[in-house]
Amino acid sequence: MGWNPAELPDAHGRTVAITGANAGVGYFTAEQLARAGARVVLACRDPERAESAVAAIRRRVPGARVQAMPLDVADRRSVDAAAESLLALDRLDALVLNAGIVHPPRTRRTDAYGNELVLSTNVLGHFRLTARVLPALERTGDARIVVLGSLASRMGRLRLDDLQLEQSYTGWRAYSGSKIAAQAFGFELDRRLRASGSSVRSIVVHPGYSTSGRTPGIRGVNQPSRLKRFADNLQAAWTQGKDAGAHIPVRAVLDPDVSGGDYLGPALLTKGAPVHAAATRASRSPRLGARLWPLLESAAAEPFPLP
Numbered sequence: 569m570g571w572n573p574a575e576l577p578d579a580h581g582r583t584v585a586i587t588g589a590n591a592g593v594g595y596f597t598a599e600q601l602a603r604a605g606a607r608v609v610l611a612c613r614d615p616e617r618a619e620s621a622v623a624a625i626r627r628r629v630p631g632a633r634v635q636a637m638p639l640d641v642a643d644r645r646s647v648d649a650a651a652e653s654l655l656a657l658d659r660l661d662a663l664v665l666n667a668g669i670v671h672p673p674r675t676r677r678t679d680a681y682g683n684e685l686v687l688s689t690n691v692l693g694h695f696r697l698t699a700r701v702l703p704a705l706e707r708t709g710d711a712r713i714v715v716l717g718s719l720a721s722r723m724g725r726l727r728l729d730d731l732q733l734e735q736s737y738t739g740w741r742a743y744s745g746s747k748i749a750a751q752a753f754g755f756e757l758d759r760r761l762r763a764s765g766s767s768v769r770s771i772v773v774h775p776g777y778s779t780s781g782r783t784p785g786i787r788g789v790n791q792p793s794r795l796k797r798f799a800d801n802l803q804a805a806w807t808q809g810k811d812a813g814a815h816i817p818v819r820a821v822l823d824p825d826v827s828g829g830d831y832l833g834p835a836l837l838t839k840g841a842p843v844h845a846a847a848t849r850a851s852r853s854p855r856l857g858a859r860l861w862p863l864l865e866s867a868a869a870e871p872f873p874l875p
């Protein structure tokens with residue numbers, strides 16, 4: 569079925585939470601869903617940046633129902649507090665796991681619990697959050713979890729024997745490994761949801777190659793320098809704005825024809841309209857998913873409430 573990002577189905581009555589929604593793909597996902605009528609919770613680590621994003625959506629979408637919620641996905645106490653707040657909502661139709669480190673540190677860093685920081689931010693915090701928030705999604709019925717993967721999942725491998733990259737850290741390995749793990753988590757989650765008879769769907773998406781220099785300027789949200797605009801525009805043939813990148817998670821949230829376990833991305837691989845795409849065999853592998861799951865449970869210190 570086709571999908572037109574400019575003509576979204578009415579989303580009034582639905583509530584969607586998005587992590588890392590103060591900037592980039594997360595911000596535009598929030599804005600587009602608010603424009604469609606959804607109530608949107610922007611779960612962000614910096615209160616000022618969160619309020620700037622909420623204010624920008626209210627400016628650009630009259631009548632938008634948006635609110636900020638504190639969430640640092642690399643901090644367990646913050647994740648647990650955000651989960652409590654999300655559980656207290658009347659309903660939760662979708663949880664978009666978007667927050668991420670996209671420019672990893674050159675040398676290995678860890679969070680307060682000793683986990684490698686990129687894995688912690690891009691995967692472990694979301695794993696713990698999802699485990700805790702699942703009852704709110706189950707209660708709402710027909711809800712969705714949308715996991716942000718990446719084309720980078722095609723360009724690296726996941727080292728299950730050195731998941732925390734203690735032996736072999738490079739920034740690129742950390743990022744590509746985290747995105748393979750994120751995708752494998754999203755697909756394994758859907759298999760476990762199906763096996764348990766849940767109505768919740770887990771959908772994995774990637775936004776191609778979306779850069780801020782190709783994205784509309786928005787006060788407090790996206791203000792690239794002239795040099796950044798110039799440099800990003802030189803790559804225009806194969807890149808798109810983060811507003812276009814957001815069309816993909818938005819489709820995953822709203823399209824009734826998207827099924828659990830689907831993978832969506834841009835039509836031209838790095839840019840274009842949101843379409844069904846092919847994920848790597850590794851990230852789809854039930855064997856890899858089954859081996860990864862207990863490692864995530866252990867590193868996130870969170871037994872996931874699905875067998």
Ligand SMILES: NC(=O)c1ccc[n+]([C@@H]2O[C@H](COP(=O)([O-])OP(=O)(O)OC[C@H]3O[C@@H](n4cnc5c(N)ncnc54)[C@H](OP(=O)(O)O)[C@@H]3O)[C@@H](O)[C@H]2O)c1
Binds near residue numbers: 588
């Ligand atoms: N853009 C692309 O081409 C592309 C391609 C493939 C995949 N992706 C994925 O899409 C997602 C968004 O990417 P983007 O390009 O929009 O990145 P971005 O512009 O750098 O935005 C990242 C967002 O994540 C937030 N974040 C980072 N660490 C966090 C933490 N510990 N707790 C809470 N929020 C945190 C950031 O908040 P702060 O403002 O506080 O830092 C920001 O809101 C990522 O998962 C990325 O891997 C993007």
